[in-house]
Amino acid sequence: KNQVEQSPQSLIILEGKNCTLQCNYTVSPFSNLRWYKQDTGRGPVSLTIMTFSENTKSNGRYTATLDADTKQSSLHITASQLSDSASYICVVSASQAGTALIFGKGTTLSVSS
Amino acid sequence: DVKVTQSSRYLVKRTGEKVFLECVQDMDHENMFWYRQDPGLGLRLIYFSYDVKMKEKGDIPEGYSVSREKKERFSLILESASTNQTSMYLCASSLKGAIEDTQYFGPGTRLTVL
Numbered sequence: 001k002n003q004v005e006q007s008p009q010s011l012i013i014l015e016g017k018n019c020t021l022q023c024n025y026t027v028s029p030f031s032n033l034r035w036y037k038q039d040t041g042r043g044p045v046s047l048t049i050m051t052f053s054e055n056t057k058s059n060g061r062y063t064a065t066l067d068a069d070t071k072q073s074s075l076h077i078t079a080s081q082l083s084d085s086a087s088y089i090c091v092v093s094a095s096q097a098g099t100a101l102i103f104g105k106g107t108t109l110s111v112s113s
Numbered sequence: 114d115v116k117v118t119q120s121s122r123y124l125v126k127r128t129g130e131k132v133f134l135e136c137v138q139d140m141d142h143e144n145m146f147w148y149r150q151d152p153g154l155g156l157r158l159i160y161f162s163y164d165v166k167m168k169e170k171g172d173i174p175e176g177y178s179v180s181r182e183k184k185e186r187f188s189l190i191l192e193s194a195s196t197n198q199t200s201m202y203l204c205a206s207s208l209k210g211a212i213e214d215t216q217y218f219g220p221g222t223r224l225t226v227l
Contacts, residue, residue, distance in 0.1 A: 034215065041122075041220075041221070041223075042220055042221065043117070043203050043205070043218030043219050043220050043221050044156075044203075044218050045218070046215045046216075046217075049215060089155070089156070093214070101158075101216070103155045103156045103157075104155060105153065105154065105155040106155060
């Protein structure tokens with residue numbers, strides 16, 4: 001069964017600190033993996049996308065990594081800011097018709113001052 | 114920038130009412146999607162559409178129908194709303210055939226059924 005598991009479920013960090021969110025997946029065949037950021041009361045917004053051949057992708061203070069062998073991805077946030085408080089969703093696409101997206105349940109990050 | 118808009122941010126309806134949720138995208142995307150998002154369950158696909166007048170069931174289509182009469186507009190219909198349909202509804206669109214088939218989401222409609 002295709003699944004995407006994220007950990008931790010929630011996380012609280014101090015402003016300025018770094019943090020890493022995890023995503024493990026069992027999706028086959030694999031096409032690509034995305035990280036979305038969803039602010040409270042808003043729709044998700046894409047942060048990064050990685051295909052099978054890519055193992056790292058950055059977007060400002062966000063760096064995503066992908067290990068296709070172990071089927072794991074991480075999202076590292078550097079020098080966190082209050083505006084980073086959001087839910088981060090890992091989404092894996094299977095190599096099928098474009099709707100085969102498998103969503104993780106998300107990690108809720110709270111950055112406090 | 115892609116813009117996906119949804120007709121209402123908040124909606125309160127009564128059990129048994131017919132509910133229409135509207136979604137419009139301005140980037141000429143072929144694909145459009147309706148999801149619902151519930152705490153602890155993540156996003157779940159209700160229906161999607163690859164083209165005008167075409168629709169496909171997602172993972173949880175029961176109790177819902179959709180309409181796509183124009184390329185830019187995708188409507189979700191709750192024929193007879195029930196309390197278990199209280200949820201956040203998210204619309205998304207994507208470009209057909211794109212290698213990076215990123216879905217662009219609207220702001221969501223929080224529906225409460227009393």
